[in-house]
Amino acid sequence: MRAKDLVQAFKNFKVEPLRSEEEFKEFYVERPEQTQSPIGEILERLKLSDSPEKYLFLSFRGCGKSTELYKLKIELEKLDRFLPMMFSIYELDVNDIDIKDFLILLDIKLVEIAKENGIKIDTSVEDDFRNFLMNVSHVKEEEIKTASSIGVGVDFLVGSSLNLDWRLPQEISLEKN
16 A cells, blocks of 8 residues: 555565565656666667676665565566566575586576476476486485485475585475476
């Protein structure tokens, strides 16, 4: 609910990003017309680009980076050409981030979003990920097969051997469909 006084404004204030379309409609403040939104510019570049674009958002905490990225995600989802993926490095152990942890998290998130959207993952990709897990986290193939058969996700297996400080809401299974 929009604030009509300072007490309500204080009650509305949360130090977390806006995430849903409803929250954006209710609370998002557009930039002045004479100032172009960086998200608007990135959205236009992405629409026109034939090659992959990469952007890095850096700034101090609480300045609105995540809110702007969620806004970009909502706009990209409307285009039906992109499959935006959101995650935070805070899903890793931020005191000891390792490239292998990041790559595993990225792969698990990609599998998760593919499954949510009904995208079939080629078995060679699953095999490549399984081999990567066995090489970098020393998870044995028998453990992966056993975990898959009892419904335990890959994150359960690798969580103890890597510096991962996260648990996925939906467990990822390497079982072939």
